[in-house]
Amino acid sequence: MGLSAQMSTRNISRFWEWGRKIICVGRNYAEHAKELKNAVPTEPVLFLKPPSAYVREGSPIVLPFYSSNLHHEVELGVVIGKGGAAIPQSAAMEHVAGYALCLDMTARDVQDECKSKGLPWTLAKAFDTSCPVSEFIPKERVPEPGNVKLWLKVNSQLRQSGCTSDMIFSIPYLVSYISDFITLEEGDLILTGTPKGVSAVQEQDELQAGIDGLVTMTFTVERKDH
Ligand SMILES: O=C([O-])CC(=O)C(=O)O
Ligand SMILES: [Mg+2]
Numbered sequence: 001m002g003l004s005a006q007m008s009t010r011n012i013s014r015f016w017e018w019g020r021k022i023i024c025v026g027r028n029y030a031e032h033a034k035e036l037k038n039a040v041p042t043e044p045v046l047f048l049k050p051p052s053a054y055v056r057e058g059s060p061i062v063l064p065f066y067s068s069n070l071h072h073e074v075e076l077g078v079v080i081g082k083g084g085a086a087i088p089q090s091a092a093m094e095h096v097a098g099y100a101l102c103l104d105m106t107a108r109d110v111q112d113e114c115k116s117k118g119l120p121w122t123l124a125k126a127f128d129t130s131c132p133v134s135e136f137i138p139k140e141r142v143p144e145p146g147n148v149k150l151w152l153k154v155n156s157q158l159r160q161s162g163c164t165s166d167m168i169f170s171i172p173y174l175v176s177y178i179s180d181f182i183t184l185e186e187g188d189l190i191l192t193g194t195p196k197g198v199s200a201v202q203e204q205d206e207l208q209a210g211i212d213g214l215v216t217m218t219f220t221v222e223r224k225d226h
Contacts, residue, residue, distance in 0.1 A: 012097050013136040015079050016056065018187035022049040022131055023178055024075075024104055028167050028193025035196050044169050044177055047121055049104075049191075053131035060222035062129045063203060067107035070201050070221070073194035074152035074160045074209045076145070077102035078171055079136060080188040085179050092175035095184060099142050101134035101150070101215050102191050103207070108200070132207075133189075134217040141214060145171050149212040150195065154205050162195020 010018065026045035027033040033040045055061060063070055081097025104125065111124035142148065145164060152160040169177070174190060201207065203223045210216035 012079065012081060012187065013138075015100075015136060015187045015189060016051070016054040016133055019051045020185055020187035020189070021182070022051065022053060022189045022191065023182065024049060024125070024191040025169065025174055025193045028169055029162060029195045030168060031166070031196035032194050032198065035198070040168065044174060046178065046181075047125055049126045049131050052128055053126055055129040055132045055219070057134075057217050057219065060129070060220050061103075061105055061132060061201075061207070063221060063223045064107050064110070064123075064127045065224075065226040066123070067110050069107065069109040071106045071108045071198045072152055072154065072159065072201055072207055073104040073106055073198050074150050074162075075102045075104050075191045075194050076148060076150060076164055076211070077133065078145075078175070078190040078192060080175075080184045080190070081186060083183065083185040083188075085183040087176050087179040087184070089172045089176040092172035095175055096139055096171070097186075098136050098138040099145065100136055100189065101209055101211050101217060102189070103132040103152075103209065103219070104191050104194060105130040105132065106198070108198075131191075132217070132219050134215045137211075137214055148214075150209070151212075152197070152207065152209040154199070154201060154207055156208070159199050160195055160197035162197070164192070166195060167192060
């Protein structure tokens with residue numbers, strides 16, 4: 001492949017192909033923290049998914065063979081367009097290229113066990129297909145990212161409906177906070193946490209999620225022989 005062809009494939013609108021970090025924020029909506037009986041945090045809770053977690057429409061979400069309680073969590077994803085460390089809140093939005101609708105698929109039974117043993121959440125959160133993503137949404141199309149409505153249906157039944165105005169920590173705050181510990185790079189994705197209404201999905205379920213006026217996406221859940 002020639003250099004120009006290589007460069008043309010490295011387009012931020014296909015950020016999931018870049019192999020960059022997925023940094024997830026947990027418990028960023030008070031009602032969701034409460035539904036799982038967690039304290040409402042005073043500082044962001046962070047964890048990571050690897051880029052192998054990405055899955056795109058047309059491919060299924062695969063049930064982890066070691067879990068019998070896979071949950072959906074619909075979240076707004078923030079795509080980093082300009083890297084940086086120790087980014088002040090006042091400059092944070094200059095580092096954002098756009099957004100994506102994301103699911104933070106979670107093996108809740110595995111997470112509960114990890115929590116009770118004080119172990120990391122990796123197998124609960126970072127398995128293959130644990131991060132379904134929509135198309136890229138350029139930031140110009142989202143004038144108020146702090147006031148965006150997200151929803152998720154399972155087999156046409158509404159399970160989650162929330163608004164980013166209910167986030168405890170705002171997008172500029174999160175970009176700045178994360179960049180104090182982890183250098184942000186172009187193509188990184190920040191998952192900003194889920195509103196209330198998380199629940200279990202089964203084999204053959206159809207998950208449909210959307211951001212009002214911007215994007216919808218559909219995924220099916222499948223089990224693979226292990
Ligand atoms: O597993 C959890 O509940 C933490 C999390 O990802 C979220 O709040 O979005
Ligand atoms: Mg989450």
